[in-house]
Amino acid sequence: MVDILITGGAGFIGSTFVRAALSGELPGLAGARITVLDKLTYSGNRANLAPVADHPGWRLVTGDIADGDLVDTLMRGQDAVVHFAAETHVDRSIHGGGEFVRTNVLGTQVLLESAVRHRVDRFVHVSTDEVYGSIDLGSWDESQPVAPNSPYSASKAGSDLLALAYHRTHGLAVSVTRCSNNYGPYQFPEKMVPLFVTNLLDGRPVPLYGDGRQVRDWLHVSDHCRGVALVLAGGHPGAVYNIGGGTELTNMELTRRLLRACGVGPDRIEHVADRPGHDRRYSVDWTRIRTELGYRPQVPFDAGLAATVDWYRSHRSWWEPLRVAA
Ligand SMILES: NC(=O)c1ccc[n+]([C@@H]2O[C@H](COP(=O)([O-])OP(=O)(O)OC[C@H]3O[C@@H](n4cnc5c(N)ncnc54)[C@H](O)[C@@H]3O)[C@@H](O)[C@H]2O)c1
Numbered sequence: 001m002v003d004i005l006i007t008g009g010a011g012f013i014g015s016t017f018v019r020a021a022l023s024g025e026l027p028g029l030a031g032a033r034i035t036v037l038d039k040l041t042y043s044g045n046r047a048n049l050a051p052v053a054d055h056p057g058w059r060l061v062t063g064d065i066a067d068g069d070l071v072d073t074l075m076r077g078q079d080a081v082v083h084f085a086a087e088t089h090v091d092r093s094i095h096g097g098g099e100f101v102r103t104n105v106l107g108t109q110v111l112l113e114s115a116v117r118h119r120v121d122r123f124v125h126v127s128t129d130e131v132y133g134s135i136d137l138g139s140w141d142e143s144q145p146v147a148p149n150s151p152y153s154a155s156k157a158g159s160d161l162l163a164l165a166y167h168r169t170h171g172l173a174v175s176v177t178r179c180s181n182n183y184g185p186y187q188f189p190e191k192m193v194p195l196f197v198t199n200l201l202d203g204r205p206v207p208l209y210g211d212g213r214q215v216r217d218w219l220h221v222s223d224h225c226r227g228v229a230l231v232l233a234g235g236h237p238g239a240v241y242n243i244g245g246g247t248e249l250t251n252m253e254l255t256r257r258l259l260r261a262c263g264v265g266p267d268r269i270e271h272v273a274d275r276p277g278h279d280r281r282y283s284v285d286w287t288r289i290r291t292e293l294g295y296r297p298q299v300p301f302d303a304g305l306a307a308t309v310d311w312y313r314s315h316r317s318w319w320e321p322l323r324v325a326a
Pocket of ligand 1: 014039040064088089128178180
Protein backbone atom coordinates (compact mmCIF):
# COMPACT_ATOMS: atom_id res chain seq x y z
CA MET A 1 0.00 0.00 0.00
CA VAL A 2 1.38 3.40 -0.97
CA ASP A 3 0.30 6.77 0.35
CA ILE A 4 0.39 9.46 -2.31
CA LEU A 5 -0.20 13.17 -2.09
CA ILE A 6 -1.56 14.47 -5.39
CA THR A 7 -1.64 18.23 -5.75
CA GLY A 8 -4.03 19.79 -8.24
CA GLY A 9 -5.99 16.53 -8.32
CA ALA A 10 -9.26 18.34 -9.02
CA GLY A 11 -7.95 19.92 -12.23
CA PHE A 12 -8.00 18.52 -15.76
CA ILE A 13 -4.91 16.30 -15.74
CA GLY A 14 -4.70 15.69 -11.98
CA SER A 15 -8.28 14.44 -11.83
CA THR A 16 -7.68 12.17 -14.83
CA PHE A 17 -4.69 10.75 -12.95
CA VAL A 18 -6.74 10.21 -9.77
CA ARG A 19 -9.67 8.59 -11.58
CA ALA A 20 -7.33 6.32 -13.56
CA ALA A 21 -5.26 5.38 -10.49
CA LEU A 22 -8.36 4.44 -8.48
CA SER A 23 -9.75 2.48 -11.42
CA GLY A 24 -6.55 0.42 -11.62
CA GLU A 25 -5.59 1.81 -15.03
CA LEU A 26 -2.17 3.18 -14.07
CA PRO A 27 0.93 1.02 -13.63
CA GLY A 28 2.25 0.67 -10.06
CA LEU A 29 -0.70 2.36 -8.33
CA ALA A 30 -3.03 -0.50 -7.47
CA GLY A 31 -4.24 -0.08 -3.90
CA ALA A 32 -2.69 3.38 -3.46
CA ARG A 33 -4.22 5.66 -0.80
CA ILE A 34 -4.58 9.10 -2.34
CA THR A 35 -4.78 12.49 -0.69
CA VAL A 36 -5.75 15.23 -3.14
CA LEU A 37 -4.63 18.73 -2.14
CA ASP A 38 -6.38 21.30 -4.30
CA LYS A 39 -7.26 24.95 -3.77
CA LEU A 40 -10.29 24.59 -6.06
CA THR A 41 -9.44 27.70 -8.03
CA TYR A 42 -11.60 28.53 -11.05
CA SER A 43 -10.11 25.50 -12.87
CA GLY A 44 -10.37 23.03 -9.97
CA ASN A 45 -13.69 21.26 -9.78
CA ARG A 46 -15.09 18.64 -7.42
CA ALA A 47 -17.27 17.40 -10.28
CA ASN A 48 -14.08 16.14 -11.99
CA LEU A 49 -13.81 13.56 -9.23
CA ALA A 50 -17.51 12.66 -9.09
CA PRO A 51 -16.99 9.35 -10.95
CA VAL A 52 -14.85 8.11 -8.01
CA ALA A 53 -16.79 9.88 -5.26
CA ASP A 54 -17.69 6.61 -3.53
CA HIS A 55 -14.25 5.02 -3.82
CA PRO A 56 -12.73 4.57 -0.35
CA GLY A 57 -9.13 5.05 -1.55
CA TRP A 58 -8.97 8.84 -1.60
CA ARG A 59 -9.87 12.08 0.13
CA LEU A 60 -9.94 15.71 -0.96
CA VAL A 61 -8.34 18.41 1.16
CA THR A 62 -9.21 21.90 -0.04
CA GLY A 63 -6.17 24.10 0.48
CA ASP A 64 -3.20 25.92 -0.93
CA ILE A 65 0.13 24.29 -1.78
CA ALA A 66 1.79 27.51 -0.60
CA ASP A 67 0.35 27.01 2.92
CA GLY A 68 3.38 25.54 4.68
CA ASP A 69 1.55 24.40 7.83
CA LEU A 70 -1.16 22.59 5.90
CA VAL A 71 1.36 21.01 3.55
CA ASP A 72 3.46 19.81 6.50
CA THR A 73 0.41 18.23 8.12
CA LEU A 74 -0.52 16.40 4.93
CA MET A 75 3.03 15.39 4.02
CA ARG A 76 3.50 13.33 7.19
CA GLY A 77 3.37 9.63 6.29
CA GLN A 78 3.31 10.12 2.52
CA ASP A 79 5.45 7.84 0.39
CA ALA A 80 5.20 9.93 -2.75
CA VAL A 81 4.05 13.26 -4.16
CA VAL A 82 2.73 13.83 -7.66
CA HIS A 83 2.62 17.56 -8.16
CA PHE A 84 0.14 18.83 -10.76
CA ALA A 85 -1.15 21.97 -9.02
CA ALA A 86 -0.42 25.14 -10.95
CA GLU A 87 -1.83 28.21 -12.56
CA THR A 88 -1.90 26.98 -16.15
CA HIS A 89 -3.38 29.39 -18.66
CA VAL A 90 -0.87 31.41 -20.70
CA ASP A 91 -3.38 34.17 -21.50
CA ARG A 92 -4.14 34.71 -17.81
CA SER A 93 -0.40 34.90 -17.08
CA ILE A 94 -0.08 37.70 -19.65
CA HIS A 95 -2.79 39.71 -17.88
CA GLY A 96 -1.25 39.13 -14.44
CA GLY A 97 1.71 36.95 -13.48
CA GLY A 98 1.51 37.27 -9.68
CA GLU A 99 -0.55 34.15 -8.96
CA PHE A 100 1.65 32.20 -11.36
CA VAL A 101 4.78 33.01 -9.40
CA ARG A 102 3.05 32.45 -6.06
CA THR A 103 1.55 29.06 -6.87
CA ASN A 104 3.96 27.67 -9.42
CA VAL A 105 7.24 28.83 -7.90
CA LEU A 106 6.59 29.47 -4.21
CA GLY A 107 4.02 26.67 -3.88
CA THR A 108 6.39 24.16 -5.45
CA GLN A 109 9.19 25.24 -3.12
CA VAL A 110 6.91 24.76 -0.08
CA LEU A 111 6.09 21.23 -1.23
CA LEU A 112 9.72 20.36 -1.94
CA GLU A 113 10.91 21.59 1.43
CA SER A 114 8.19 19.70 3.26
CA ALA A 115 8.95 16.54 1.26
CA VAL A 116 12.59 16.76 2.33
CA ARG A 117 11.58 17.27 5.97
CA HIS A 118 9.29 14.24 5.92
CA ARG A 119 11.72 12.04 3.97
CA VAL A 120 9.27 11.35 1.16
CA ASP A 121 10.59 8.56 -1.11
CA ARG A 122 9.45 9.91 -4.49
CA PHE A 123 8.41 13.27 -5.90
CA VAL A 124 7.22 13.76 -9.47
CA HIS A 125 7.05 17.37 -10.57
CA VAL A 126 4.71 17.69 -13.54
CA SER A 127 5.91 20.35 -15.96
CA THR A 128 5.48 21.33 -19.58
CA ASP A 129 7.37 21.42 -22.88
CA GLU A 130 6.68 25.18 -22.90
CA VAL A 131 9.69 25.71 -20.60
CA TYR A 132 11.99 25.10 -23.58
CA GLY A 133 10.69 28.12 -25.49
CA SER A 134 9.97 27.81 -29.21
CA ILE A 135 11.71 25.65 -31.85
CA ASP A 136 11.32 26.04 -35.63
CA LEU A 137 12.80 22.70 -36.67
CA GLY A 138 13.71 19.45 -34.90
CA SER A 139 12.81 18.49 -31.33
CA TRP A 140 14.17 19.22 -27.87
CA ASP A 141 15.68 16.48 -25.78
CA GLU A 142 16.00 16.86 -22.02
CA SER A 143 19.51 18.38 -22.20
CA GLN A 144 18.07 21.51 -23.84
CA PRO A 145 18.35 24.51 -21.49
CA VAL A 146 15.09 26.17 -20.53
CA ALA A 147 14.25 29.42 -22.41
CA PRO A 148 10.63 30.23 -21.53
CA ASN A 149 8.76 33.09 -23.20
CA SER A 150 5.52 33.60 -21.25
CA PRO A 151 5.07 34.38 -17.55
CA TYR A 152 3.35 30.95 -17.30
CA SER A 153 6.24 29.02 -18.82
CA ALA A 154 8.79 31.13 -16.92
CA SER A 155 7.10 30.25 -13.62
CA LYS A 156 7.05 26.56 -14.60
CA ALA A 157 10.73 26.72 -15.58
CA GLY A 158 11.48 28.29 -12.19
CA SER A 159 9.68 25.44 -10.44
CA ASP A 160 11.52 22.84 -12.54
CA LEU A 161 14.87 24.31 -11.56
CA LEU A 162 13.87 24.34 -7.90
CA ALA A 163 12.77 20.71 -8.11
CA LEU A 164 16.11 19.68 -9.62
CA ALA A 165 17.98 21.79 -7.07
CA TYR A 166 16.21 19.98 -4.20
CA HIS A 167 17.45 16.73 -5.68
CA ARG A 168 21.04 17.92 -5.96
CA THR A 169 21.14 19.80 -2.67
CA HIS A 170 18.98 17.63 -0.43
CA GLY A 171 18.93 14.27 -2.22
CA LEU A 172 15.14 14.36 -2.66
CA ALA A 173 14.18 11.74 -5.26
CA VAL A 174 12.58 14.20 -7.68
CA SER A 175 11.88 13.52 -11.34
CA VAL A 176 10.50 16.21 -13.64
CA THR A 177 8.14 15.50 -16.54
CA ARG A 178 7.69 17.88 -19.48
CA CYS A 179 4.65 17.07 -21.57
CA SER A 180 3.23 18.47 -24.77
CA ASN A 181 -0.34 19.82 -25.17
CA ASN A 182 -3.04 17.65 -23.61
CA TYR A 183 -6.62 17.24 -24.78
CA GLY A 184 -9.49 15.15 -23.42
CA PRO A 185 -12.60 15.27 -21.20
CA TYR A 186 -12.83 17.55 -18.12
CA GLN A 187 -10.55 20.31 -19.51
CA PHE A 188 -11.60 23.76 -18.41
CA PRO A 189 -13.26 25.53 -21.39
CA GLU A 190 -10.69 28.29 -21.71
CA LYS A 191 -8.07 26.09 -23.40
CA MET A 192 -8.17 25.70 -27.16
CA VAL A 193 -9.87 22.31 -27.62
CA PRO A 194 -12.69 22.65 -25.06
CA LEU A 195 -13.15 26.36 -25.82
CA PHE A 196 -13.54 25.70 -29.53
CA VAL A 197 -15.73 22.62 -29.09
CA THR A 198 -18.10 24.27 -26.61
CA ASN A 199 -18.31 27.41 -28.78
CA LEU A 200 -19.14 25.29 -31.81
CA LEU A 201 -21.73 23.28 -29.91
CA ASP A 202 -23.32 26.59 -28.89
CA GLY A 203 -23.41 27.92 -32.46
CA ARG A 204 -20.68 30.49 -31.80
CA PRO A 205 -17.46 31.37 -33.69
CA VAL A 206 -14.00 30.20 -32.61
CA PRO A 207 -11.22 32.77 -32.01
CA LEU A 208 -8.07 31.72 -33.90
CA TYR A 209 -4.88 33.56 -32.94
CA GLY A 210 -2.84 35.28 -35.68
CA ASP A 211 -2.17 33.27 -38.83
CA GLY A 212 -3.06 29.97 -37.11
CA ARG A 213 0.27 28.45 -38.15
CA GLN A 214 1.58 27.84 -34.61
CA VAL A 215 2.45 24.15 -34.24
CA ARG A 216 1.62 22.06 -31.17
CA ASP A 217 1.98 18.36 -30.39
CA TRP A 218 -1.36 17.04 -29.09
CA LEU A 219 -1.43 14.15 -26.65
CA HIS A 220 -4.46 12.51 -25.05
CA VAL A 221 -4.55 13.23 -21.32
CA SER A 222 -4.71 9.51 -20.48
CA ASP A 223 -1.37 8.97 -22.27
CA HIS A 224 0.16 11.82 -20.28
CA CYS A 225 -1.08 10.27 -17.03
CA ARG A 226 0.36 6.88 -17.99
CA GLY A 227 3.70 8.58 -18.63
CA VAL A 228 3.62 10.29 -15.23
CA ALA A 229 2.81 6.96 -13.53
CA LEU A 230 5.75 5.29 -15.28
CA VAL A 231 8.08 8.06 -14.11
CA LEU A 232 6.69 7.76 -10.57
CA ALA A 233 7.35 4.02 -10.56
CA GLY A 234 10.69 3.84 -12.36
CA GLY A 235 12.08 7.27 -13.23
CA HIS A 236 15.58 8.20 -12.14
CA PRO A 237 15.84 10.74 -9.34
CA GLY A 238 17.21 14.00 -10.70
CA ALA A 239 16.14 13.20 -14.28
CA VAL A 240 13.83 15.09 -16.61
CA TYR A 241 11.47 13.09 -18.87
CA ASN A 242 9.83 14.60 -21.91
CA ILE A 243 6.39 13.13 -22.62
CA GLY A 244 5.18 13.49 -26.19
CA GLY A 245 4.38 11.39 -29.18
CA GLY A 246 1.03 12.83 -29.98
CA THR A 247 0.24 14.50 -33.26
CA GLU A 248 1.89 17.72 -34.44
CA LEU A 249 -0.64 20.07 -35.97
CA THR A 250 -0.91 23.75 -36.78
CA ASN A 251 -3.65 25.48 -34.85
CA MET A 252 -5.40 26.05 -38.20
CA GLU A 253 -5.37 22.31 -38.96
CA LEU A 254 -6.63 21.47 -35.46
CA THR A 255 -9.40 24.03 -35.94
CA ARG A 256 -10.38 22.46 -39.28
CA ARG A 257 -10.60 19.03 -37.62
CA LEU A 258 -12.74 20.41 -34.79
CA LEU A 259 -15.06 22.13 -37.27
CA ARG A 260 -15.42 18.85 -39.15
CA ALA A 261 -16.04 16.88 -35.94
CA CYS A 262 -18.80 19.34 -35.03
CA GLY A 263 -20.27 19.28 -38.54
CA VAL A 264 -19.79 23.02 -39.29
CA GLY A 265 -17.86 25.05 -41.86
CA PRO A 266 -14.89 27.47 -41.88
CA ASP A 267 -17.22 30.48 -41.64
CA ARG A 268 -17.14 29.86 -37.89
CA ILE A 269 -13.44 30.88 -37.70
CA GLU A 270 -12.92 34.35 -36.29
CA HIS A 271 -9.34 35.56 -36.80
CA VAL A 272 -8.15 37.52 -33.76
CA ALA A 273 -4.90 39.38 -32.98
CA ASP A 274 -2.05 37.04 -32.05
CA ARG A 275 -1.13 36.44 -28.40
CA PRO A 276 1.91 38.55 -27.39
CA GLY A 277 5.10 36.47 -27.32
CA HIS A 278 3.23 33.53 -28.88
CA ASP A 279 5.59 30.55 -29.28
CA ARG A 280 5.68 29.33 -32.86
CA ARG A 281 6.31 25.64 -32.37
CA TYR A 282 6.86 23.12 -29.58
CA SER A 283 8.29 19.67 -30.21
CA VAL A 284 9.77 17.25 -27.68
CA ASP A 285 12.03 14.28 -28.28
CA TRP A 286 10.62 11.59 -25.97
CA THR A 287 13.27 8.90 -26.63
CA ARG A 288 14.29 8.78 -22.95
CA ILE A 289 10.90 7.82 -21.51
CA ARG A 290 10.34 5.36 -24.37
CA THR A 291 13.67 3.54 -24.01
CA GLU A 292 14.04 3.72 -20.21
CA LEU A 293 10.45 3.21 -19.10
CA GLY A 294 8.70 1.64 -22.11
CA TYR A 295 6.27 4.55 -22.57
CA ARG A 296 4.20 4.70 -25.74
CA PRO A 297 1.09 6.78 -26.37
CA GLN A 298 -1.93 4.57 -26.93
CA VAL A 299 -4.73 6.87 -28.07
CA PRO A 300 -4.76 7.59 -31.85
CA PHE A 301 -5.39 11.30 -32.32
CA ASP A 302 -8.46 11.18 -34.55
CA ALA A 303 -10.22 8.62 -32.35
CA GLY A 304 -9.24 10.55 -29.21
CA LEU A 305 -10.47 13.84 -30.63
CA ALA A 306 -13.78 12.35 -31.81
CA ALA A 307 -14.36 10.81 -28.36
CA THR A 308 -13.47 14.14 -26.72
CA VAL A 309 -15.95 16.07 -28.88
CA ASP A 310 -18.60 13.44 -28.03
CA TRP A 311 -17.81 13.84 -24.34
CA TYR A 312 -18.39 17.62 -24.44
CA ARG A 313 -21.53 17.06 -26.51
CA SER A 314 -22.96 14.74 -23.85
CA HIS A 315 -21.68 16.66 -20.77
CA ARG A 316 -23.25 20.09 -21.17
CA SER A 317 -24.17 20.11 -17.49
CA TRP A 318 -20.43 19.89 -16.69
CA TRP A 319 -19.23 22.76 -18.89
CA GLU A 320 -22.13 25.18 -19.12
CA PRO A 321 -21.68 26.58 -15.56
CA LEU A 322 -17.92 26.90 -16.15
CA ARG A 323 -18.22 29.10 -19.20
CA VAL A 324 -19.36 31.94 -16.99
CA ALA A 325 -15.99 31.82 -15.21
CA ALA A 326 -13.89 31.38 -18.37
N1 LIG B 1 -2.89 21.14 -19.96
C1 LIG B 1 -1.78 20.84 -20.65
O1 LIG B 1 -1.82 20.72 -21.89
C2 LIG B 1 -0.47 20.63 -19.92
C3 LIG B 1 0.61 20.17 -20.67
C4 LIG B 1 1.82 19.92 -19.99
C5 LIG B 1 1.91 20.13 -18.63
N2 LIG B 1 0.84 20.60 -17.94
C6 LIG B 1 0.99 20.77 -16.47
O2 LIG B 1 0.13 19.84 -15.86
C7 LIG B 1 -0.35 20.36 -14.61
C8 LIG B 1 -1.87 20.31 -14.57
O3 LIG B 1 -2.40 21.07 -15.64
P1 LIG B 1 -3.96 21.10 -15.95
O4 LIG B 1 -4.10 21.34 -17.40
O5 LIG B 1 -4.62 19.95 -15.33
O6 LIG B 1 -4.37 22.44 -15.18
P2 LIG B 1 -5.75 22.88 -14.53
O7 LIG B 1 -5.71 24.37 -14.55
O8 LIG B 1 -6.90 22.17 -15.14
O9 LIG B 1 -5.65 22.36 -13.02
C9 LIG B 1 -4.82 22.96 -12.06
C10 LIG B 1 -5.31 22.53 -10.68
O10 LIG B 1 -4.43 23.09 -9.70
C11 LIG B 1 -5.23 23.64 -8.65
N3 LIG B 1 -4.47 24.73 -8.02
C12 LIG B 1 -4.13 25.92 -8.58
N4 LIG B 1 -3.45 26.66 -7.67
C13 LIG B 1 -3.36 25.92 -6.54
C14 LIG B 1 -2.78 26.15 -5.27
N5 LIG B 1 -2.14 27.28 -4.99
N6 LIG B 1 -2.87 25.17 -4.34
C15 LIG B 1 -3.52 24.00 -4.61
N7 LIG B 1 -4.10 23.75 -5.80
C16 LIG B 1 -4.02 24.69 -6.75
C17 LIG B 1 -6.50 24.12 -9.33
O11 LIG B 1 -7.57 24.26 -8.42
C18 LIG B 1 -6.72 23.01 -10.35
O12 LIG B 1 -7.47 21.95 -9.79
C19 LIG B 1 0.20 21.78 -14.51
O13 LIG B 1 1.33 21.75 -13.66
C20 LIG B 1 0.59 22.13 -15.93
O14 LIG B 1 1.66 23.04 -15.96
C21 LIG B 1 -0.35 20.86 -18.55
